[in-house]
Amino acid sequence: MTRVVLLVALALSLAAPVRAQTAEDAGASAAERGRALYVRVGCYACHGYAGAGGLSGPRIAPDPLPAPIIIHYLRNPAGAMPAYPASVLEDAAVTDIRAYLATLPRPQPADAIPLLRE
Numbered sequence: 001m002t003r004v005v006l007l008v009a010l011a012l013s014l015a016a017p018v019r020a021q022t023a024e025d026a027g028a029s030a031a032e033r034g035r036a037l038y039v040r041v042g043c044y045a046c047h048g049y050a051g052a053g054g055l056s057g058p059r060i061a062p063d064p065l066p067a068p069i070i071i072h073y074l075r076n077p078a079g080a081m082p083a084y085p086a087s088v089l090e091d092a093a094v095t096d097i098r099a100y101l102a103t104l105p106r107p108q109p110a111d112a113i114p115l116l117r118e
């Protein structure tokens with residue numbers, strides 16, 4: 001956990017601020033840009049590629065919080081999550097990440113899994 005936080009902090013300190021739109025993804029949808037950003041800035045390391053949580057972060061998809069709340073939380077996390085200031089990840093980039101989270105599939109209900117029905 002501490003190692004993940006340090007690696008994310010190191011990666012962020014070396015990188016230029018992450019913008020929502022770069023030349024190569026002009027024409028991509030918000031969710032497509034958000035998917036690339038989600039991986040590039042390391043959200044997946046704690047929340048999983050499908051936003052399902054379970055690594056060290058909680059589930060954050062497919063019903064993400066409203067964008068202003070996510071932006072506020074990224075700037076001022078309360079617990080183990082590292083902060084992502086606007087100088088690192090601008091507001092529009094967070095909005096794209098939220099658009100990606102909203103497209104992720106809903107998990108199966110437990111009673112759809114035969115072994116859990118015994």
Ligand code: HEC
Binds near residue numbers: 043073074081082084
């Ligand atoms: C080093 C692990 C880590 C990384 C990287 C990380 N998070 Fe988190 N996140 C957490 C943890 C742990 C929590 C639970 C609250 C806390 O401890 O801050 C959390 C909470 C959240 C919440 C609030 C969830 C809720 O319902 O309360 C959101 C939204 C969120 N993270 C989004 C993101 C996004 C978007 C990124 C990438 C920009 C990201 N996180 C990167 C660990 C991480």
